[in-house]
Amino acid sequence: MDVIEAIKTRHSYRGEYLPDPVPRExxxxxxxxxxxxxxxxxxxxxxxxxxxxxxxxxxxxEIIGKKVGATAPAMICVLTQRLPSYHGRCFAVQDYSAAIENMLLAIVALGYESCWVEGYVTNPDGKGRQITRLLGVPDEYELVCCLPVGVAKARPIPPKKKDFYERAWFY
Ligand SMILES: Cc1cc2nc3c(=O)[nH]c(=O)nc-3n(C[C@H](O)[C@H](O)[C@H](O)COP(=O)(O)O)c2cc1C
Structure with missing residues (x-):
């Protein structure tokens, strides 16, 4: 699958997954x-x-407590370190967003489905910290997203998006 096809094929999948393990490779x-x-x-x-x-x-x-990804045979936990860089500014959000999108595209290209699960794990109810502690992750890392990975039982439902020309222009 080429990258444009992967971009067009990717949608958030919130359904059930087949139990087949995802090879480590x-x-x-x-x-x-x-x-x-x-x-x-x-x-x-x-x-x-x-x-x-x-x-x-x-x-x-169980900690996430939602149906999204609950049956996935693998989950990638995305961690950030909010370090200052250029002129003291921190680009951690941009950094992890770019990493997440790359992974979502790779997941689709390999025949799996996923969903960017950030809202559910970054509420101020401490779920992110519970997960990092469970995984033995040092406290200087913050959990910002979980990406379920697996073969989907169903097809993702593409959401309605605004028309191209409502959001993009030529000059
Ligand atoms: C920053 C961010 C946080 C998100 N958090 C969640 C989440 O916690 N749970 C969820 O089901 N989807 C989450 N999503 C997925 C969005 O709901 C989804 O991308 C959007 O509805 C558009 O659908 P699409 O991914 O199929 O294009 C998140 C997406 C982004 C970019």
Whole structure:
């Protein structure tokens, strides 16, 4: 699948997954795609933890407490370090967003589905910290997103998007 096809094929998937494990080789390819993303001043503030241990997946899903990704056979946890760079500015949000989109495209290109699960894990209810503690992640890393990975049982439902010319212009 070329990159334009992957971009057009990707949609958030919130349904059930088949139980087939995701080979580690594929998880590494997806994580490499994430870490290959650009980052402000090349600070590389994004780090990743892939979870494919079934017992750990259950525990992480229980903390998230939502149906999205609950049956996925793997989950990539996206971590950030909000480090200052150019003129004291921090580009961590841009860095992890670029990494997440690269991974979403790699996931689709490899025949899997996913969903950018950030809102559910970054509410001020401490779920992110609960997950990082469970995974033994040092406190200087902050969980910002979870990406379920697996073969979907159904097709994702494409959301309605505004028309191209409502959001883009030529001059
Ligand atoms: C910053 C951000 C946070 C998101 N958090 C969640 C979330 O917590 N749960 C969820 O189901 N989807 C989440 N999404 C997915 C969006 O709802 C989804 O991208 C949007 O509805 C458009 O659909 P599409 O991804 O199929 O194009 C998030 C997306 C972004 C960019």
């Amino acid at each position: 594929d998880l590494v390819t997806i994580m490499e795609a994430g870490l290959a993303a650009p980052s402000g001043c090349n600070m590389q503030t994004t780090s990743l933890v892939a979870v494919d241990d079934p017992e750990m997946l259950v525990k992480v899903s």
